[in-house]
Amino acid sequence: MADKNLQFLDIPRSDPPKTAVEARVRDFREIYAPYDAATAAQQAGRCIACGNPFCEWKCPVHNYIPNWLKLIEEGNLFEAAELSHKTNSLPEVCGRICPQDRLCEGACTLNDGLGAVSIGAIEKYITDEALRRGWKPDMSNVQPAGRRVAIVGAGPAGLACADILVRNGVQPVVFDRYARIGGLLTFGIPPFKLEKQVMEKRREIMEGMGVEFRLSCDVGRDLPFGDLLGQYDAVFLGMGTYAPVKGGFAGEDLPGVYEALPYLISNINHELEFPGAAQALISLRGRRVVVLGGGDTAMDCNRTAVRQGAESVTCTYRRDEGNMPGSHRDYKNSREEGVEFLFNRQPIEIVGAERVEGVKLVETHLGAADARGRRLPQPVAGSEEILPADAVIIAFGFLPSPPSWLNEHHVRLHASGRVRVSAGAANAFQTTNPRVFAGGDMVRGSDLVVTAVFEGREAARGILNYLAVA
């Protein structure tokens, strides 16, 4: 290398190789190959170690990105894995599915035309490779604190909470209604983004650390919540948001119109070869599919439909390309895989006599910005058209779906249905019931995996504080 300091110029950013489109749409496997050690080191070496690490600043869990990049550059894999786990309980997951282009890589100083450091791919490399080589979190210094905490929900918030608790000697017991851990990580995110053995490996690691999982146990149904309160020193709720946002237009109930999540879950269950999954599978093979929405879930639906063998997949979004909320990477991959995009189109009706025949769309233009600075789409009069379709997937996002039993246990909600935390509470993420903590989507509304991880970790610190486990 001529000049280490100019490595970012001499060596361009290079993402890990992707499986060719023709091959990858035939199955549900992950499309990115892992880095080899040399490439990882070289790509990590592109980091200029800024005095103001904008990547770390922008990262919701504030990963020590420049520091572990340096460790990888220098070949200290296990130390990098240790460091990576200091701020993130699921780095191999975030490395795969974070919208890095909007977070760390988007903020990377080199992103001004020089090519951001491939932070996500390296993050994934670190943990995958370290685990492959036998690394495990160092638990040798952990002394049991003699406390037990129940965690409801084995999604990112719950797992992150368990991770921090167990590292501090508190025994976490994680309940989930599904048979596998991960929540949406397992059942929402398609395997081509996150293969299911990743979560299996994580389960193995966490169990090795001392986390106990009680799966296929739906708290509130299989087990009264009151029992948890009785048997544990504290409870953490990380149950996500599952109520789909409705379009509010005619035809939503027509056969052939699907909610995004049931669609994705049915497919994953099928891929996991769960009993009965084949019968429940929503297969869109040979269909003309229209996906409504422009977020990450919409992209997941698009690409799942492609892989199922849909005749065509068209995705409509009411704003323009630049205003899409999701990961740009997923959008690009969708396009590569043959998804058609129609921007500035708002659905106003799903048409069809017996079942779906098409979607009525109106063109929009972007009007004034709302309070959050996002410009609102305005319909253009007289621009209606009908897009023919055999199947329509609605992916408008999710709303809080708080279980009914919260109230009786004095866990109060915001008007929107989100769980109220930290309001006057002494400890972070404590609900109005002092022994109950909550975090993740059910607290902040539907958001990124990484923010759920962050909240789960912070809530764990609140719990430790509450339990006086210093």
Added chain:
Amino acid sequence: MPAPSSGLYKETYERDSCGFGLIASLDDAPSHWLVHTAISSLNRLTHRGAIAADGKTGDGCGLLLKRPESFLRAVAAEAGIYLRGRFAAGLVFLSRESGEAAAARATLAAALARQGLEVAGWRVLPVETEACGADALRSLPRIEQLFVNCPTAELDEAAFNRRLFMARRFAEKARERDPLFYVPSLSASIIVYKGMVMPQHLVQFYPDLADARLESSVAVFHQRFSTNTLPQWRLAHPYRYLAHNGEINTIQCNRNWATARGPLLRSALLPQLQEVLPLVSLSGSDSQSLDNMLEVLLMGGLDALHAMRLLMPPAWHGLDAIDPELRAFYEYYSVHMEPWDGPAGVVLTDGRYALCTLDRNGLRPARFCITANRCLTVASETGVWDYPPEEVVRQGKLGPGDMIALDLKTGVLLSSQDIDQLLKSRHPYKSWLKKGVRYLESDLVDPRLAAEPMDRATLSLYQKMFNVTQEERDDIIRVLAQDENEAVGSMGDDTPLPVLSHQVRSLYDYFRQQFAQVTNPPIDPLRESIVMSLQTQIGPECNIFEPAPEHARQVVLGSPILSQRKLRQILAIEEVTHEFIDLQYPPGEGLRAAIVRMCAQAESAVREGKLVLLLSDRYLVKGRIPAHALLVTAAVHQHLVRTGLRCKCNLLVETGTAREPHHFACLIGYGATAVYPYMAYQVLFEMMRGGRVKLDFAARLELGRSYRAGVRKGLFKIMSKMGISTISSYRSAQLFEIVGLADEVVRLCFTGTESRVQGADFADLEADALALARLAWNPREAIAQGGLLKYMHGGEYHMYNPDVIAALQAAVISGDPAHYREFAQLVNSRPPSTFRDLLALRTAARAIPLSEVEPAGAILARFDGAGMSLGALSPEAHEALAIAMNRLGARSNSGEGGEDPARYRTEKNSKIKQVASGRFGVTPEYLINAEVLQIKIAQGAKPGEGGQLPGHKVNDMIATLRFARPGVGLISPPPHHDIYSIEDLAQLIFDLKQVNPTALVSVRLVAEPGVGTVAAGVAKAYADLITISGYDGGTGASPLSSIKYAGTPWELGLAETHQTLRINDLRHRVRLQADGGLKTGLDVVKAAIIGAESFGFGSAPMVALGCKYLRICHLNNCTTGVATQHNVLRSKYFTGLPEMVINYFRFVAEEVREILASLGVRGLAEIIGRTEYLEARPGVTPKQRKLDLTPILSSAGLAADAPQFCAVASNAPFDKGELAERMVRDLLPAIEGKRGGEWSYALSNFNRSIGARLSGEIARRWGNYAMEDAPITVRCTGHAGQSFGVWNAGGLHLYLEGDANDYVGKGMAAGRIVLRHPRRAPFVARHTVIMGNTCLYGATGGELYAAGVAGERFAVRNSGAVAVIEGAGDHCCEYMTGGAVCVLGRTGVNFGAGFTGGFAYVLDLERNFVDRYNHELIDISRIHPEAMQSHVQHLEGLLERHVTATGSSWAEEIRGDLRTFLPKFWVVKPKAASIDSLIDSLRRAA
């Protein structure tokens, strides 16, 4: 008149400097002529002194005479005083109040009586008060002459003097509270006349001096330049024995050790010595303390030669070639006395010897001559009296560490060698040392870096307990070991001061390193390391008056940083008994009580005879917490000094707190003898084990040594910042300012250290330790990640954090005021991080409409860009800044890197041109294209150090502008080699005002205690503008530790400066600027209220241009294209536009207007210095709440209507340069008409900077070079004053027959300077000094021929001039980057240090040049006539031109017999350059 104590001004900050001299008759023949000549010589040094605001009061001058016996007898008789055969006379300053005066007389008489002496009588000394200015009159004492008779003939003169000394000491102790009582001299051998008058009025004031009967054979004279205008009568020089020019940089240390050592001193000659402690004045001037110490040594029985060699030894550690016997002499005494290092030139007489000596650095000029009338004259300058040239028998200069002495008894003139010969043979020092001294093996290879490696858990515990972060491990400790150097970084320190922080910060962070600026120089640890030493001894100190073999029993260490092995070795030595003092204590005891207990333990151990106290926190115990090693070390040291035990023991500190050089400097600075940093070794060991330190096997074994080498360099740097050369002169010198510790801590541990704003007390420090202990003993907690150096989430707050950067950039790109308000809100409401954040505007005043406030333009005119060089910045960024500032009506600053002439007179021109120590691209044309010339004395990010531009940033363009070679890194010397003291600065200011009379001269200082006093001196040196920078300023490249630990907040420095200037009635004469971390209008308003009328911005406009505060400026890979010379990054990724900077400053100005409106004032001028507009607001944390910021807001007891800002257009010098003006009148038509011609002038030493006025006029019309084809010849005779031919422009040819003082041809761009001795001179020209020090400094071209020897540091930073001289002093061609120097004779040592370009020929007749050149960067080779024909020709050409120009007979001889001489020449060149390329490159340059 003294300042009220509420403010920041203190009289103790006073610094001085001066001109001095000595005239002595070789035959000890008294004459009035000699006295008269001394006075007239003094008068010729007026430009080296300063004048008070009243225009008449000088800073003081005086005469020290060998006793004029017949005169004294005559005046005594006239006064009716009976004198016996042996008598003494002295001058006494008394209170003007007669009762007090009578009491003082009685005290003195009684003290004399107790010594068995009798007062013969008091003579009221005739004085003429007309000679005094108003300031002097205010403090004028009653002056009387005291005569004392020696009662018995058995008392010889020396014994009589000793009794007089004891009597005086007793009287002084008795009259301690009498501010005026002072005895300038009382001796049977000498007498002093001195006062606060200008030299021209001294005779008028003391009519005695005009009395023809007053005859003496020796006169020492002195003219003082004090930095403030409140000097005292007693502080005029000479003191009782000596007069001193310069500063004693080590004075703090010397005073402290003098106190500590007092109890050890025993002399049979002075039985009552212990009753008159302290021996050395702890206040007053440094020279006074030196004089005190000298007096004690003389009275105790040493002679003046011995005493001065002991106090100011030459550099002997680093010189391999030194005589072993002589080395032994110095080494023996080094155990018992640390050097009193200058910069110092001392002249003295005790009646037996008349001598002059320079300290090891030789930074003060001292020229001597012997005239035909057998008279020796030594003075700061040549030509102080008008001796005819043919009567000069011999003339010369003193070099570093040189001494010249006249033995008045024998009439023999002794050289340094004679004196050393004499001294070394007095005792068998060498054999004493051989028997007594144990030199500990230094352990190069130490596989057991940590002989007891800690397991991971233990290491983690220790790291947490001592607050070691991953960041520190990686970026500080690892770098020290891996690179053997301190880590380098860039940008500034944007974190809160430790007392403001919400984090637990290291105690060391509260200590700010002091540094030398203006009144004394830093020294150069890189290029002049031969003067430096870390040698440390362990052993008891003994009585200096009784040389004995057992006093040489010492363990000698090469460095105070111990390895484990070395510590073990020391402790294993049988006679080294030691006491283990555990630094831990149970929290219930309380930190303060624990420290007091440890002091008591130390005291009783020493009383039991323990030689070593081992303070240790090595064995942590749960439930106990460690008291910080620095607190205990300092407290124990102080306690032992107070109890008189310190010199009987040594303090070894085994601590986990010490990891980087600053930590060691603190420990040693507060008294530690040596430190064993076990934590650093453990960390390194673990990193090595874990593969974090990438080294090959051999290097791994030497990891500990490498780490110590890195620390050593850091320590050298810290010491050299204060101008200190040896660790023994640094130990316990307490050269720090404490920012943020409560008085209770300072009183117990750090007595005497400056600490001005209170802060953390023992309870807070204990809480910090407890917090760390809680984490440390919790095995689940990992060590902290860090965040002190770089922003890190959850770590320390950073004022330029990503939010701030993003907000500012959004604002300047959009131009949207709403975005700016978001930015300003982020900054103005940040957690308190600077002192100004704890000062709130008082909003009681009634607001006025915005329209009534002065327009933004008026505010913008007060904004300056901070100096950022082209080199540090890309040309695109540099030009964008210049364009923006020019369009705004503000000023941009060129920085230290020259400027492309194509930018002059365009909107890209930088209105401020900087002159820094490297003098890169400083030419007359550069200087005349400026509205302001800024002398960068110090930079906030790294005061006391020079700039550095890494080689990869020196591309072709940068190299051209800087007259340097592409790819070779450029370092600016730590000192300006023409500013070693305040009068030197006055000279540089004069040089600049001569070349560009219309420019304002600005001087940039960095805040530290005493900066106000320095600023007062700068104002008296006729600067027009003074900038006070805070510690938080930025840098393009600097060691991280300098960024973190030096300099203090500008709030303190600015307030102190404003207050000091006002108290000294100087505020109206200069503009004052604040600089450092200014970001918003609120910052500007607060700075104005504290006292600034002008504002400097560095980082913020850079951020406006796209800088993201990446801190990689030193790597040349700035991705924003702002701070890089990389073509791709500049051209493709720099997106800055002048408009962004314009937007930024307009926003700031508008914010200022809004705030002014809310305060109800119409213009910024109305609030300057009006501190009633600010109030302290309570802090957020307990530490913040304990701060006391009222000193910043003090009005210094002055009325608000006394001047608050500058009221004059410029600060015109006292010296009108009349001869230079006449020359301009004579020559201007020839210049304008480009006609050429020849003129002649006679010069005296007070005709300074001759040629500069002409060069300025030439450059204004013709640039640097365009008049070369029609040159003007100016022929001068006599003694040229300083800076002859400074900034010489093309077309000006200066010829001088005579000799010249310092700085000949400084900054020369082109043209010619020729010097030759007078034709009638009887001495050998080629062996005789013809010009002073630092000639050709920073020259970029032109030719200089001198038929004689040049002084020290000839051609430092020469980058293009061609010179032929016939001999040179030390450090010749230092930092040279271009041009050619031919030396036809002997050179001093350290030739060519830092020499990276150009070449030299040296004629080495004595064949010892090999020992005299610095081997680091250059090699030397012989000239082979066949193979190197071009060099032979080139040399012949030089010789020929030299002969033609000077008529040198020596050069003629060489030329005539070149075949014989050629083999004796060396070609000196940078190692990197090929020999054949040299002449080519010279031709290309020409």
